[in-house]
Amino acid sequence: MLTRDEIHKRTMTEDGQLMLSKADRDQVETVWDRYQAQQPQCGFCELGLSCRNCIMGPCRIDPFGEGPQRGVCGADADIIVARNLGRMIAAGAASHSDHGRDLVEVLRRVGEGQAPGYSIRNEAKLKQLAAEFGVSVDSREPAAVALDLAHALEEEYGTRRQALTLLARAPEKRRAIWQKLGITPRGIDRETSEMLHRTHMGVDNDWVSILLHGFRNALSDGWGGSLIATEVSDILFGTPQPTQSQVNIGVLKADQVNILVHGHNPVVSEMISQAAHDEDLLALARSHGAQGINLAGLCCTGNELLMRRGIAMAGNHLSTELALVTGAVEMMLVDYQCIMPALGSVAACYHTKMISTSDKAHFPGMEHREFHPDNAARLAEDLVKDAIENFGRRGEVTIPVESVSATGGFSVESIVGALGGTPTPLIQAIKAGKIRGAGGMVGCNNPRIKQDYGHVTLARRLIENDI
Structure with a gap:
């Protein structure tokens, strides 16, 4: 059994401490247990001094200068560290930017009239962004503008121009620095693809050059994919305004059907939010003995809902398993990013249904139900019904604390x-x-x-x- 001191070393939150204790009693393995089991972790990997970029390896460099100082190809410590960091940047930029691409697809389908349940919530921002991309807005219906804007945004991913369109928002002095260093991002996918090329064996072997392209790759995300994701989310779901809400695991309700959404993409969570407020589904929940339907968020998807809808936030990345340990969660829906594959195993210890929703993210122990723009509204209703039917299968419920107030939407x-x-x-x-x-x-x-x-x-x- 974990001691009080061991629990307090893992988390400073009261709800986290109480649920860690319950997980220990329930013999449920958590991320902290797995981290402890990995100790000691590989020192070479921690320092970035191991390389698996080609099949002549794996190679590692001795940080004390007593063992090998070059890999099989001849790469030294500086090259290997730069390569590894570059590939981490590429993976992160690809993830954020692909999120933006998914939102652009929804915008395009809205423009085509093929996304029931989705709509243009912020016409002013639609027109503003369209103007930045040279899309005509005069006397045109929002759907037509949205369609042309979506096509323009899609071109940003594979553009062969000298710079991304939204770089024009950056201060001129800052853009001049980027230009001088040769790190002005030219296309969203281009910089990620080039980073993978540069860091392959026998390509870019100057650590300064690799790291400079790392900056370029990061900028392609920050001023490209991530910024597009933010702007299109505001167009489709409304621009956040300061709103009061509640946070921590105490937002779960013992007398209601609890549904958690986890991941990054508001395309899924917004549809679930609409379904959770449907009067027919609320009546169905009451007929199953629940007082209502309680939707709460985790991680970035939770922040999206909190900012725009004031929907409560149950926790962050390290809270995802602990929320399931309450025994109060009927369903957790996930899309992608920050979703631990262990969640399916934790949920199996309780009654929680785990649902994966993205075509690019499948998980062990989860039922896969893909969301697409044309089926999202209908599928959201079906999943909320499934959660309601799961309410009667609960075992012991432990909701450790009262929630606390928070303000979001800035x-x-x-x-x-x-x-x-x-x-x-x-x-x-x-x-x-x-x-x-x-x-x-x-x-x-x-x-x-x-x-x-x-x-x-x-x-x-x-x-x-x-x-």
């Missing part, structure tokens, strides 16, 4: 609006020394560090230093 538009329509007050406050700057905290938890400790500590330090 989009660029809402922040600028709060400043009176211009960032000038913020700039003046920085110039006057009232605050030293503004920072965004991005990223999730890692079992290497106590859950939430890094985020909370960093936030406190920033606030203490007027940031």
Whole structure:
């Protein structure tokens, strides 16, 4: 059994500590158990000094200078570390940017009239983005504009131009630096593909050159795929505004059908949200003994719902298994990214139905039900019905704490609006020394560090230093 001290070393949250204790009693393996079982982890890999990029390897470099200093191909430590980092950047950029591509597909299908349940929620942003891409908006129906804009956005992925269109939003001085360094991103998919090429054996063997292309690859995501995903999400689902909600595992309800959505793509969660508020389905839930349907989010999909709909957030990456340990979750739906393959095994210990929804993300122990623009509304209703029918199969339910209040929805538009329509007050406050700057905290938890400790500590330090 885990001691109190061991549990407190794993997470600083009260709900996390209580559910870790229950998982231990239930003999349910969690991410912390698997992390502990991996100790000690490979020191060569931790330092980035192992290489499996070709079949002459695997190779590794001795960091103390006593063993091999070059791989079979002759790559030294600097080259191998740069290659490994470059490939990690490529994988991350590909994931974020592919998310954007999926949203562009939905936008295109809305324009074609083939996406029942989806619509244009923000016509002003549709017109604004269309203008940036040279798409005519005068006297045209939103659907027609959406279709042409979708085609223009799709071209950003494979463009052969010298720069991505949305780079025009960056300050001119910043763009000049990128141009001088030769890292202006030219196409979203192009930079990821080129990174994989450069880091193959016998191609780019200058670590500075590899890392510079890493910057270019990252920029292709930040000013390409990820930015497109944000803008198209606002067009389809509305631009977030500050909203009050509740967070932590306490958002689960003992007397309601609990459905959790987990992943990154709002295309799925938005349809589930609509179905969960359907009066016929609410009546069906009551007929099965539940008081209602409670939808909550996890990770990035949870943030999407919180920002736009005020829907409660059950937790982050390291909370996903713990939410299932409550025994209160009828269904968890996942799309892609940050979804541990262990979730199916944890759910099997309880009554929870696990549903995977993306054509590119299949998981062991999960039922696969693919969402597409033409079937999403109907499939969402079917899945909510399945969750309702699962309500009666519950065993023991443990919801450890009360939820706490949170405010989300701070989009660029809402922040600028709060400043009176211009960032000038913020700039003046920085110039006057009232605050030293503004920072965004991005990223999730890692079992290497106590859950939430890094985020909370960093936030406190920033606030203490007027940031």
